[in-house]
Amino acid sequence: MGKVVSRILIAVLMVSAMGVYAQTMKSDHWSTAELLERAKHLKELALKGDGSASETLEKYPHHYTMLAYRQHSGGGEVHQNFADIFFIIDGHATVVTGGSLVEAKTTGPGEMRGKSVEGGSRQELKAGDVVHIPAGLPHQTLVADGESVTYFVVKVEEAR
Template identity: 45%
Template sequence: MNRRPICTSRPVPSIRFRVTLPICSAHSPRAFAYRPLHITRRFEAKLRYNAAVRTPQVPRNVRSLYRQGAAMKLWLVSASLFTIVVLAGAQTNSSGAIHVDPEKVAAALAKGGSLVTRPDLLVSGSHREAAGQVEIHDKETDVLYVVDGEATFVTGGQMVGGKVTRPGQWLGSDITGGQSRHIAKGDVFVIPAGIPHWFKEVPKSVSYFVVKVLKP
């Protein structure tokens, strides 16, 4: 009598999964085909170890610390560069400071004259006892500070009868559409390059400092 293989299902223990394989009688010719697969705990531990070595995972706390460290490093580099620039500027300013004697300043305000001449700016004192001409400077921003006297000062609008007297310098006879102001001691004006300006009336006299910021 031919005996049919008697097969059952038996779970094989595993830590993470369960494998169910057919187990046949040892006398069955199909016993080899249904040989049970035994996975020991040691073998599974070895598999896990190999997987961990081949595909290492960085813990979250380590990644977070790495990002924080990179951000801190970038901040320190930026702060260091900023400090270097500031210190360099301070050294340049302190070593290149210019002092003008009060006697020279008084003379420039009384009769007009240059006080400081540099590639990027000019400082002078001016004294007027009569009206002037309309002026436009193509590459000079004028900063005026009135120290004495009074005048009628016109800015803006359009120059009338303008002529180029020197490269970048215009002189005219009148202004249309400008704004007229009465100026006196303590007034400050900033006239950007290209804006017409004019001491239209000077009742007695007016004295003022002029700082010309030069464009390259």
């Protein structure tokens, strides 16, 4: 009889916990207009800094979302544990993928940065385009003089 009561108690606790979890779950929605409005602040930060700025919008168990603004080219980078998905909202840029990092340095766990990416493929990006960059693939975002790009990023944890 004790085993039956224990199993019932465990089942009740699990269902209760799932109910609490479901009540705290929510969806997130950002319109293009809202993202562009938020990006105005990032543009100000970029003008005061090195020409780029980003912010994390929301964190989830195995991914997170960001908004990024760039008016200058960035260096090369490799994320060993996260894939990048870029949704170009406004502007124009070129993404270089593949090849190798020039003057690569480890900047954190699973993160490498370099001066640039050498030997990669180039893809022109404009508003409405989407790019998926798998974890471990060197990449660099290039922005021409006088241009800028605003993009929504989903960073997805990939099991290796």
